[in-house]
Amino acid sequence: MQSALFCLTPHLNNILWILFMTAAVLIMWGFIYLCAEVNWRDAAYYAIRSFIIAEFAASCEWQFELLLINHEPPITSYTARILVLVICYGILFTIFDFVYYHYHPKEKDALITTGELISYAFIGLAVFVMSNLGFIVPGLPIYGNYSDQIYNARTLVDLSGVAIMYTYHVQRMNMRIRYELDSVQNILHNQYAQYKQARDAIEMINYKYHDLKHHIIVLRAEENTEKRNEYLNQMDADLLNYEAQNKTGNTIIDVVLTMKTIYCQKHGITITSVIDGTLFKFMNAMDISSIFGNALDNAIECETKIASKEKRLIHVNAHSRKNFLIILFENYYEGEIHLGTGLPVTTKADSQFHGYGLKSVQYVAQKYGGAVDASASDHWFHLKILIPIPDSSTATDSDNNSKNSRSSF
Structure with missing residues (x-):
């Protein structure tokens, strides 16, 4: 379309030429937006970069x-010109593909904000105007009076523009990576703080449980039926909280599961677990609480959106196989789940500042040389975490391990 557009209009005045160049940018924008799975801001960001790189390639x-033209004798054959074009464009585009590859976001979306897009568009516009000003307004002192000087100035301006845009992109990606790391670290610390609070709460539950024997003495002595029923209801509530406790063989997992189970009980969510907590001895408390806290928070958030309480189901399993620790979180879902690069894409409006819960799970898994895989089928979401167990001599296949703890609420 661009080739046809400019071949059919070889001679344009300045105003029409600017309009046609604007149309060329819009064509690139629309092409990227329609052919790539990106939003309109990301497509515009890539189109601006592509246009300036194309300008620089054309200048070179x-x-x-x-x-070739100034060569003695001049080389003006059509074949030589095509060969120069193919070699020049091929080399330059290969170089740009290589340098941008290392700073491309791992996620599908670059998440360009409106402010970033405006800044980037301003840089692109300034580069384009300065590189072509010598053609639009001939005779300017900064460009000289000869065509060669104008071409040299255009090439240098385009090169400077490409360098500025690359620097801007690298700085943006570095800031994004630092922000993500800070966010993940904050989530890790918050999860560990929640674990310590939950541990204190469970201690209070244990105290209440031991106090029940005193309540029974009072209950036997109470002759008022109404008060006796009130005591019985209170005892039922205390027992329910105590029954929510999990005994997996790992105190951190016990605390996190217990608090999440109590929350699930209050919101009509059924959670079952089969976990061998002894397999987590090589992991520190903060990492364990982060994996279970964030994964369960993600599952619970999904279940609370389901209207029918009978369909609010969560399953957790942790066992070892061939010296690998396998942790599986499964939950029922309704509607659609959009999976990005291994993890589900957040459905919250401000996607740039959400979705770090599961990223922190991925961060912890990678810290121990493991990996995270997310999949969805038949309305079940599966989050699988695979982590190698360091000391293979102490690892046993826990598929048939009698120490596994199973609870259902």
């Missing part, structure tokens, strides 16, 4: 073509 190609 024309410089080499001038060398």
Whole structure:
């Protein structure tokens, strides 16, 4: 479309030429938006970059073509010009693909904000205007009076623009990575703080449980039926909280599961678990609480959106197989789940500042040389965490381990 557009309009005045160049950018924008799975801001960001790189490639190609024309004797064959174009564009685009590859976001979306897009568009516009001003307004002192000087100035301006845009992109990606790491670290610390609070709460539950024997003495002595029923209801509530406790063989997992189970009981969510907590001895408390806290928070958030309480189901399993620790979180879901690069895409409006819960799970798994895989089928979401167990001599296949703890509420 671009080639046809400019081949059919070889001679344009300045105003029409600017309009046609604007149309070329819009065509690139629409092409990227329609062919790639990105939002309109990301497509515009890539289109601006592509346009300036194309301008620079065209400037360099024309410089080499001038060398052929000025050669003695002049080389003006169509084949030589095509060969120069293919080699020049091929080399430059390969170089740009290589340098941008290392700073491309791992996620599908670059998550460009409106402010970032405006800044980037301003840089692109300034580069385009300065590189072509010598053609639009001939005779400017900064460009000289000769066409060669104008071409040289254009090439240098385009090169500077490409360097500025690359620097801007690298700085943006570095800031994003630092922000994500800070966010993950904050989540890790928050989960561990919640674990310590939950541990204190469970101690209070244990105290209440031991106090029940005193309540029974009072209950036997109470002759008022209404008060006796009130005591019985209170005892039922205390016993329910105590029954919510899990005994997996790992105190951190016990605390996190217990608090999440109590929350699930209050919100009509059924959670079952089969966990061998002894397999987590090589992991520190903060990492364990982060994995179970964030994964269960993600599952619970999904279940609370389901209207029918009978369908609010969560399963947790942790066992070892061939010296690997396998942790599986499964929960029922309704609607659709959009999976990005291994993890589900957040459905919250401000996607740039959400979705770090499961990223922190991935961060912990990678810390121990493991990996995280997310999948969805038949309305069940599966989050699988695979972590190698360091000391293989102490690892046993826990598929048939009698120490596994199972609870259902």
